[in-house]
Amino acid sequence: MKKIIVLLLLMVASGLLIPVILESGEQKDQANEIGTVIKGAVEDTSWMNAKSEQQVKDLLSQYFAGELLERNTTAALNFIDLRTDWYWQTNVESIHIIYLNESKAMAIVTLIDRDLNDINNTHRDKAAFYLHNTVDGWRIFDYRYHKDW
Secondary structure (H helix, E strand, O other): OHHHHHHHHHHHHHOOOOOOOOOOHHHHHHHHHHHHHHHHHHHOOHHHHOOOHHHHHHHHOOOEOHHHHHHHHHHHHHHHHHOOOOOEEEEEEEEEEEEEOOOEEEEEEEEEEEEOOEEEEEEEEEEEEEEEEEOOEEEEEEEEEEOOO
16 A cells, blocks of 8 residues: 555656546535545644543544544544653645545645744654545545655
8 A cells, every 4th residue: 555655646746646626616625624634633632632432433433433433532542641741743734635535535745744832843744635425515535645756
């Protein structure tokens, strides 16, 4: 899977594969919703203040579905239990939807990680997000993130 993602990233970077051209109003609406879901999944840290497993799951279910929702809920609960300070902030710089149909989408996302104690310490990375269109709207069912892609 990692080889496929790297290949897709290279194709996007080289111009062999271009982001989806959104022609209809419905496609633009879907792309906006997909962008909102990805941005929320990356930037929303409200789960850090959750008081229960159900509250964590409810917050994360705005962005994730299926097995990934379950894994992220468990990971979030484990992180909350650590009671550690967190001095990094991750933001979405850009989202390029490279595949979109009625039920599935794939986006390549540029992320910026910032050290809140040292504003000059930043990292820019890429991630691939895979989404399904569910009864609740677009949700992320998988992603691949790797530093220095």
